[in-house]
Amino acid sequence: MASMPPAQYYIGLMSGTSLDGVDGVIVDHQCQRIIVQTYQPYTEQLKQDLRQLTQSGQTSLSNLAEMDIKVARIFSDTVLSLLDKSGILATQISAIGSHGQTIYHQGGRYSMQIGHGAFIAEQTGVTTVADFRMQDVAAGGQGAPLTPMYHRLLLNGKSGLVVNMGGIANISQISNDIVSGFDTGPANTLLDNWIKQHKALDYDRDGLWSRSGLIDKALLEKLLSDEYFQLCTPKSTGPEYFNLEWLASYLTGNEAPEDVQRTLVELTAMSISQYISDKSDVYLCGGGVHNVFLLERLRYLNPNSVIMLTNELGVHVDYVEAAAFAYFAKRTLAQEPSNIVEVTGAKQTRILGAIYAI
Numbered sequence: 001m002a003s004m005p006p007a008q009y010y011i012g013l014m015s016g017t018s019l020d021g022v023d024g025v026i027v028d029h030q031c032q033r034i035i036v037q038t039y040q041p042y043t044e045q046l047k048q049d050l051r052q053l054t055q056s057g058q059t060s061l062s063n064l065a066e067m068d069i070k071v072a073r074i075f076s077d078t079v080l081s082l083l084d085k086s087g088i089l090a091t092q093i094s095a096i097g098s099h100g101q102t103i104y105h106q107g108g109r110y111s112m113q114i115g116h117g118a119f120i121a122e123q124t125g126v127t128t129v130a131d132f133r134m135q136d137v138a139a140g141g142q143g144a145p146l147t148p149m150y151h152r153l154l155l156n157g158k159s160g161l162v163v164n165m166g167g168i169a170n171i172s173q174i175s176n177d178i179v180s181g182f183d184t185g186p187a188n189t190l191l192d193n194w195i196k197q198h199k200a201l202d203y204d205r206d207g208l209w210s211r212s213g214l215i216d217k218a219l220l221e222k223l224l225s226d227e228y229f230q231l232c233t234p235k236s237t238g239p240e241y242f243n244l245e246w247l248a249s250y251l252t253g254n255e256a257p258e259d260v261q262r263t264l265v266e267l268t269a270m271s272i273s274q275y276i277s278d279k280s281d282v283y284l285c286g287g288g289v290h291n292v293f294l295l296e297r298l299r300y301l302n303p304n305s306v307i308m309l310t311n312e313l314g315v316h317v318d319y320v321e322a323a324a325f326a327y328f329a330k331r332t333l334a335q336e337p338s339n340i341v342e343v344t345g346a347k348q349t350r351i352l353g354a355i356y357a358i
């Protein structure tokens with residue numbers, strides 16, 4: 001009788017605050033190599049419903065339950081598509097690490113994700129670890145960022161900085177195995193929401209619209225003086241804070257929309273630049289990497305830094321976060337912690353996540 005191939009892979013699933021869709025990967029047993037990757041975009045309807053939910057902070061319990069299942073279904077479909085694409089069997093997967101979709105994050109108080117792990121486990125037949133953030137929060141931490149632990153693995157013993165530019169930007173600084181990290185502020189979330197409001201587009205492709213505007217120096221100065229940028233670490237944030245109401249509180253109402261977009265690119269670039277100037281080993285990842293204009297600005301503002309992409313470390317910029325959650329699932333099953341107390345501020349390291357075993 002042919003023996004079953006051993007379970008030797010992990011799956012990671014991630015959708016961030018941009019609400020664009022699910023990034024999924026199958027990684028090898030060491031979580032150091034991506035075997036296959038896929039992206040499952042959210043439907044327009046789901047994006048709209050999630051935006052409504054996250055921006056208003058209001059819904060009925062029945063709608064929340066329904067959204068939880070809808071999101072779980074897309075996460076499950078992402079797994080099935082990864083298996084299909086690779087020819088790897090569900091029985092060869094040790095576990096899925098699913099971040100879920102954050103719908104409410106207030107660092108230090110609460111961090112809520114939907115896309116239930118039980119549903120994903122049933123739909124895929126694979127043990128699923130989900131709800132990674134709450135144990136850190138319960139232990140007094142921000143619940144974010146968690147990825148620094150994986151960024152250390154990615155750097156494989158080297159020193160360096162990893163900057164993830166999703167809806168929010170977070171940075172990890174790794175030096176001699178000492179890891180620090182925090183959210184620097186907005187990366188794409190304000191850019192996406194401003195262009196959505198003025199041009200009904202999901203994002204400013206390649207930064208073309210922002211390139212057509214001029215920096216409003218007075219506005220930029222006011223935005224940069226916001227208290228979040230002055231806060232000491234540990235700190236984490238989300239679109240609950242950096243949203244169009246936040247922006248409106250700094251606008252006079254006389255600004256040209258393209259100038260605001262241009263100024264928001266500079267806000268992202270400058271709030272990151274203060275941590276990467278004169279550094280010789282900066283690796284970028286996340287969807288913001290595709291904003292050609294944003295990258296141009298980061299390079300312009302940091303002429304003495306060597307700015308690379310995580311692709312040079314072997315992991316595609318769009319799948320770093322997904323791979324991180326595969327790694328965290330492995331750590332959870334091995335009863336190893338995935339939070340770093342210096343990063344999140346939790347009182348102790350904790351084994352993260354809830355396990356839905358099959």
Ligand SMILES: Nc1ncnc2c1ncn2[C@@H]1O[C@H](COP(=O)(O)OP(=O)(O)O)[C@@H](O)[C@H]1O
Nearest residue numbers: 016017018166167188203205206286287290291
């Ligand atoms: N070609 C592009 N030009 C400009 N921005 C882009 C481009 N491609 C992706 N993005 C940005 O990346 C975001 C998605 O990045 P992602 O890393 O998935 O963020 P999150 O982790 O918040 O989901 C989009 O919402 C958009 O702002």
Ligand SMILES: [Mg+2]
Nearest residue numbers: 016018020021
């Ligand atoms: Mg995304």
